[in-house]
Amino acid sequence: MITRKSKREIEKMQVAGDLLVKTHKEIAKMIKPGITTMEIDAFVEDFLTKNGAIPEQKGYNGYQYATCASINDEICHGFPRDEKLKDGDIVTIDMVVNVDGGLADSAWTYAVGNVDEKGKHLMDVTKESLYKGIEQAQVGKRIGDIGHAIQTFAEAEGFSVVRDFTGHGIGPSLHEDPHIPHFGLPNKGLRLKEGMVITIEPMINEGDWRSEMDSNGWTARTVDKGRSAQYEHTIVITKDGPLVITEQEEN
Numbered sequence: 342m343i344t345r346k347s348k349r350e351i352e353k354m355q356v357a358g359d360l361l362v363k364t365h366k367e368i369a370k371m372i373k374p375g376i377t378t379m380e381i382d383a384f385v386e387d388f389l390t391k392n393g394a395i396p397e398q399k400g401y402n403g404y405q406y407a408t409c410a411s412i413n414d415e416i417c418h419g420f421p422r423d424e425k426l427k428d429g430d431i432v433t434i435d436m437v438v439n440v441d442g443g444l445a446d447s448a449w450t451y452a453v454g455n456v457d458e459k460g461k462h463l464m465d466v467t468k469e470s471l472y473k474g475i476e477q478a479q480v481g482k483r484i485g486d487i488g489h490a491i492q493t494f495a496e497a498e499g500f501s502v503v504r505d506f507t508g509h510g511i512g513p514s515l516h517e518d519p520h521i522p523h524f525g526l527p528n529k530g531l532r533l534k535e536g537m538v539i540t541i542e543p544m545i546n547e548g549d550w551r552s553e554m555d556s557n558g559w560t561a562r563t564v565d566k567g568r569s570a571q572y573e574h575t576i577v578i579t580k581d582g583p584l585v586i587t588e589q590e591e592n
């Protein structure tokens with residue numbers, strides 16, 4: 342079901358968004374060669390709990406961790422683990438914060454130590470593609486406008502867009518309708534309305550877009566073993582334009 346949120350619901354989601362931003366800023370300080378994604382996951386669970394929040398991903402459809410941690414060729418839903426991050430890795434940390442029923446969802450790709458030029462370019466283009474999508478998140482625009490903006494930008498830079506995972510509506514539960522593909526045709530699909538809250542979360546690959554599922558049934562990785570980056574925000578469609586409740590930059 343597609344819901345439109347009240348002012349009060351949006352305020353609650355913003356509280357969750359603020360805490361999620363703080364959590365990402367702490368993670369940014371922790372990411373170094375030698376740290377494990379299990380240590381980051383433990384930090385996140387503890388930090389959220391201490392701040393009165395619930396790590397919404399834990400227990401969601403049987404998922405066991407507070408975060409998803411996807412390294413290099415892992416596209417999404419990587420499991421946190423005891424393997425040390427290495428200089429030159431890229432790692433995407435994705436999490437959903439629940440404060441008193443208000444949800445926010447945001448993923449960010451981090452560079453571990455010194456990442457090569459192509460990897461940095463992949464990260465930059467992926468982040469910029471997210472903002473190209475956000476520009477389209479306006480009352481009266483259509484879902485295809487978002488995907489088209491992302492796809493056009495990322496492909497012009499020589500990268501490819503993952504097809505098998507999309508953004509989504511969010512609240513009252515983590516995954517609500519509609520799906521928000523990161524590819525598509527302009528002026529196609531559902532029209533966006535005031536009060537809708539969605540995630541935009543492009544997964545962009547340095548090589549081919551195709552993905553395959555690990556035997557754990559969760560983790561998707563690139564078929565060609567190229568790297569994949571992802572940035573995700575939770576966005577409210579307002580009459581004044583997109584409101585990014587997980588924005589990390591000071592405005």
Ligand code: MF3
Pocket residue numbers: 397398399401402404409418435436437446447540542573
């Ligand atoms: N944050 C992820 C998303 O954007 C949620 C992953 S589902 C989980 O869809 F079960 F892994 F938590």
Ligand code: CO
Pocket residue numbers: 446447508509540542573
């Ligand atoms: Co999401």
